[in-house]
Amino acid sequence: EPEVTQTPSHQVTQMGQEVILRCVPISNHLYFYWYRQILGQKVEFLVSFYNNEISEKSEIFDDQFSVERPDGSNFTLKIRSTKLEDSAMYFCASSSGTGHQPQHFGDGTRLSIL
Amino acid sequence: GQSLEQPSEVTAVEGAIVQINCTYQTSGFYGLSWYQQHDGGAPTFLSYNALDGLEETGRFSSFLSRSDSYGYLLLQELQMKDSASYFCARRGNTDKLIFGTGTRLQVFP
Numbered sequence: 001e002p003e004v005t006q007t008p009s010h011q012v013t014q015m016g017q018e019v020i021l022r023c024v025p026i027s028n029h030l031y032f033y034w035y036r037q038i039l040g041q042k043v044e045f046l047v048s049f050y051n052n053e054i055s056e057k058s059e060i061f062d063d064q065f066s067v068e069r070p071d072g073s074n075f076t077l078k079i080r081s082t083k084l085e086d087s088a089m090y091f092c093a094s095s096s097g098t099g100h101q102p103q104h105f106g107d108g109t110r111l112s113i114l
Numbered sequence: 115g116q117s118l119e120q121p122s123e124v125t126a127v128e129g130a131i132v133q134i135n136c137t138y139q140t141s142g143f144y145g146l147s148w149y150q151q152h153d154g155g156a157p158t159f160l161s162y163n164a165l166d167g168l169e170e171t172g173r174f175s176s177f178l179s180r181s182d183s184y185g186y187l188l189l190q191e192l193q194m195k196d197s198a199s200y201f202c203a204r205r206g207n208t209d210k211l212i213f214g215t216g217t218r219l220q221v222f223p
Contacts, residue, residue: 004156031209043149043157043201043213056208091156098209100145102159 002026004106006092012112013082021077021109023092032075033093033103034067036060043091049075087113116141118202118214125220126192134187134217136202146185147203147211148176157201160187189219197221 005024013019025032034046048055049067057065066078075094079086089110093103118138126132136146145164149157161169163178163185175188189196199218203211 033210035211042216043203043211045210045212048209050209056210058210095209099205100162100164102147102162103211104159105149105156107156 004092004094004104006090006106006109008109009107010110010112012114015084015113016081019079019082019111021079021090021092021111023075023077023106024073025075025092025094026096026104027073029094029096029104031055031095031098031101031103032067032069033095034077035091035093035105036088037091037108038088046077046090082111082113084113087111116204116206116212118204118212120200120202120214120217122215123218123220125222127222128192128194130192131188131190132192132219134189134200134202134219136185136187136214138183138185138202138204138214140180140183142206143180143183143204144207145205146176146178147205148174148187149201149203149213150198151201151216152198160200162205192221194221194223 007022032049037043047057047061064080089108091108092106095101095103147162148160151157161176173190178185199216201216202214
């Protein structure tokens with residue numbers, strides 16, 4: 001069964017450094033998302049992406065965050081200058097459509113900011 | 115508002131039936147999804163309800179009542195592997211999912 005893959009599985013970074021989280025969505029999917037989950041808390045929406053542009057972003061997704069689909073397969077999340085509070089699990093998701101089409105999640109990248 | 119509330123924890127024994135409730139605020143509501151998440155794992159899609167009524171998928175069923183702003187996930191014939199966190203998530207007039215607070219299910223032998 002096709003799946004969303006994310007790399008790395010764990011990223012440790014010094015505060016203030018840039019980090020790029022990578023995702024390969026399911027190949028025929030058109031809608032892409034990033035979510036995050038702080039340890040022990042619920043999953044929170046960050047950004048949705050369709051047709052090579054951001055569809056919607058949350059208030060968490062400030063100027064330090066950006067997303068890119070550099071080629072036909074990868075979807076990346078960049079944090080320009082990381083803060084301690086950015087430590088969380090970051091999940092990429094994709095779906096083939098909107099409405100009733102489910103979003104399929106990757107296994108996540110655990111980001112630890114020191 | 116768009117928040118969703120769930121019980122924080124539910125316990126049950128193998129073979130039993132358990133119901134996990136979810137209440138939501140109606141503003142901009144389109145449908146309710148359920149996801150399972152094992153510790154350290156990815157949220158895995160279980161079901162989606164856009165209309166009132168029951169959707170059945172094997173041992174799992176999900177119910178929605180739009181008039182009551184309420185839904186539930188029903189797990190039957192519980193197995194040890196069902197021990198996980200379960201999240202309801204609403205979809206509004208945009209694609210984003212807004213997740214509930216999550217319910218940790220512990221299944222005992």
